[in-house]
Amino acid sequence: MSAWTREAVEALGPTTNVPTVAAIFGVNPETVYAAIRRNEWTATRVLHLGRTIKLPTLDVIRLLYAPEAEVSAPVTAVPAPCHHAENMQVTDSKPHSQCGCSPAHSVPFQPLRRVT
Template structure:
């Protein structure tokens, strides 16, 4: 791991050059340039502006400092009744809810 802190990466501004990005991820700059040339660099986006190659610092921050202990996601309760297009409840295979009544879909005005 490099000696770069999150604050130091953020202080670089919105983008940085390949040499600095390589230092941040602790990879030899020539390896990064070669991967970019072969279109095999997938750790971050690559911005080509003329002959310049820039790396978004937000991509580096996300790569290095993304939260590792994400809370498990809990499916939201169905909101079929809140839909302006559906009256009653509508069966949705994606959320797995079961209808208590048959829903009727109405076309929105102006659609």
């Protein structure tokens, strides 16, 4: 078992795969896959990208180095939850708490046309 340093984990990039996270935690990868399947994996967020499972390395760093969990460079593991340009059905009247957008930036909902 090799020792994983903080620098080595940061060098993995924004996300990594299950076998790598299992190696960092010193467990069998099948144990991690089974916990994810049973929705019992709480150590990190789980990103399902088709059939691929990715885990944010920032979550691993925060778990292992809790008091000093700030990463030297900002790492964005997942895109922001608000995508007004792609989602034409955003009509909230209040700003979103995480992205700070407001209805002035959103496009009004266009009802579907009935085909007769």
